[in-house]
Amino acid sequence: MDDSTLQSIRYHRGSLQLLDQRKLPLNTIYLEIRDAVEAWEAIREMVVRGAPAIAIAAALSLAVETCKLLEGFTGTSKDAASFLINKLEFLVSSRPTAVNLADAASKLTEIVTNSAATATHANQVFQAYIDAAETMLEDDVASNKAIGSHGSSFIQNLNNKVSVLTHCNTGSLATAGYGTALGVIRALHADGVLDRAYCTETRPFNQGSRLTAYELVHEKIPATLIADSAAAALMKTGRVHAVIVGADRVAANGDTANKIGTYSLALSAKHHGVLFFVAAPLTSVDLSLASGDEIVIEERPAKELLNTHGGLGEQVAASGILVWNPAFDVTPANLISGIITEKGVITKTGNEFDIKGFINKIRSNN
Template sequence: MTLQAIKWQDNQLYVLDQLLLPLESQYINVRDVKDGWQVISKMQVRGAPAIAIVGCLSLAVELINTSFEDKDELLDTINKKLDYLVTARPTAVNLQKAAEELKAISKKLYEDNLSVEDMVKLVSSWCQKMLDDDINTNKKIGWFGAESILKSAGGRNVQLLTHCNTGSLATAGYGTALGVIRSIHEQGRLAQAYCTETRPYNQGARLTAYELVFEKMPATLICDSMAAALMNCRKIDAVLVGADRVIRNGDTANKIGTYQLAVTAKCHKVPFYVCAPTTSIDLNLGEGKDIPIEERPCEEMTDIAGIRIASPGISCWNPAFDVTPAELITGGIVTELGVFKPSELHTILQAQ
């Protein structure tokens, strides 16, 4: 059984508070869009797929528990609430794409001969379906990624390095990059999974390590600054990361520290893979410099659990993400459709 970051029960939404992990497991009842915005912005839920799911389900909860005079009021509410949710975290594209799709679906339902109640039911059902769809997508990513890595390794068991958290806690279940590692482990071919601590928020040390231990995978935690030394002295078969946004040319925004891992992997001839659902791919942007990069509060760097660790008075620069150029993604981009070179993405998705 995998960890469950998002629970939907009897039209109620519960989110595992990831700020408390690994020491405490506590679920937050998300009662409306305002609550959804808060848990996303505060990073009580994080991971691009999970952000989109929680955002949409928070809307579903609010719609189910609100009385509307007519379909005009309902449609206006849906559009305004989705616009508000997208502002919670700007870099990950999944929520933005889900919002655009849900707006289009809602408009079509509005134009059909449906009651307000039926419209609410269909919109909320679409949001709920995102949970099952995401798990199925992640399992396909896991299979395709595992196939590519194990084929390159021949008959050897593999040692892998991952960054940030891309598992069940970042998705509806199974995971993207960590889903690939999970798939390899299920096949009995995982020798060792290394995870970075992922400063400044320590998603690797707190969350990925927690998942790896929970799933009983052979795993080792390293500091972010140890990655080059690890690749130099131990055989690493691949580096696996997730993505918050992949754009048309293959440039990828992901958790800060991803770019330097890609540079290091290229130097040590270690294949570098980006693992992401097609919902993370944004064909509207052409170059990495066009991706909006969220900057987080300084306290995330200077404090740990409310305790100051940095010298008072020092200024901080705290981007939450960096952009990895497509040419450094040497292993490929793993999606639910297969593993592709960054240059192939545009053609493959246009054909879908």
């Protein structure tokens, strides 16, 4: 294994390749993404997954498509803006639960709209979009490293030596680089305070056993893989001091949507007195939603449960059985100890999170 195998997104201007994460850890295959349609299909089919990585991959796919239009586009600057905005709306429809993609599309739409208002040529709008998408790629890595630093510092203050449990994959493969929850684990290890990381297998797509375990081994972090159903038993032994997970969307009250099975881990952590942290960039926060009850939960195809390898392998379940396969669940804020962001850790005032106040304070300081 070399560092390139942990690079989910390979990009240089005019070219985008996505690591086919369905084939890991046994095969390392990169797929060429030439336009927004191919990116939509790659996101939908889980070639790329993880809320930050989805957003970056989508934005860059349109940047690649836009590069081809710099020569030969005959429309006006408004036509260019309309083209980009329509493509962004299309990309957002690929997976509805993760807010990062919608947030990125909203910010890019604003940039495109503002550029079109002053541009005298379509290429100026296209160039503004390409520059903005590339900046998002750079900012995501910096954001993840800041999340890791804040999380490690906060958790060290609670315990000098810690073992943590994580769920799904939130590392370099789920982001532009470094990771969110796995970024915190990386930082704890680098700071010399991590005793052991436990990762769940994360059924039915096995992101934990295929991807997180792969990253932990690559980074030489002491780690142990467990079955999803073993988490409560592990916590009962006292060997887990904290659970750290990622997030696909965080509501204004702190309710959090994450990979299916996260809610069960939070309930178990509460029962066993284990701290439960969510690590996510502020782009995962959706202040328009009062609570997690308003989060749209994506349902995945039945074959992911009926067949091995997330639906790609042989059938193992009985033919004719009905399937319910939600991709995410919502963890109530009252089960969450803190939300680790690139700007610091959001803790509770009393029994509630004031996420809006935290964000407004950051804005006022800037």
